[in-house]
Amino acid sequence: MKKEVNTSxxxxxxxxxxxLFMVYAGFSHLTFNRIDFQAQVPDWVPLSKDLVVVLSGIVEIALGLTLLLWKKQRVNFGWALALFFILVFPGNLAQYLDGKDAFGALNSDSTRLIRLFFQPVLIAWALWSSGAWQSWRNTKK
Known part of the structure; x- marks a missing residue:
């Protein structure tokens, strides 16, 4: 789909x-942070909170490993990871709006609000580090 680009x-x-962060986060979804991640699943999601946490953990591990190991599709996986970060944002927003504590550090409205501003950073990180943004810009030339 996207042409391979050279990255610095x-x-x-x-x-x-x-x-590596994604693999670690995915592993933590499946093990020691499983309950805390359930606090991020909005009540309106029509699936079990535990199932959502397990599935998202599996997706995080898969995206992390593919971004790490699959060079020829790196640009596509950068886009996929950016999309994943967009798709999980409503959970972070719901956690803030519902005032649900998690992970020890997310125990106030201010820390949960600050966390929301890191989602665009993660999206940009995925697009920049994978070369996805550069690849998209190259198609516009």
């Missing part, structure tokens, strides 16, 4: 860090 050493380092 800095982009590759940040891509690897993001990929």
């Amino acid at each position: 050493l800095t982009q590759n380092i940040f891509r690897i860090l993001l990929a």
Whole structure:
């Protein structure tokens, strides 16, 4: 779909860090943070909160591993990860609006609000470090 692009050493380092973070986060969904992640699942989601946490953990691990290991599709997985960050944002927003504590650190409205501003950073990180943004810009030339 997207043409492979060359990424800088800095982009590759940040891509690897993001990929490892995603694998760790996915693993934590399935194990020691499982209950805390359930606080992010909005009540309007028509599935069990535990099922949503498990499925999102599996997706995070898969996206992390593919971003780390599958060079020829890196741009596509950068877009997929950015989309994933967009899709989970309503959960972060619901956690803020409902005032649900989680992870020890998200125990006030101000910390939950500050966290919302990191979602665009994660989206940009995925697009930049994978070369997805650069690939898209190259198609516009």
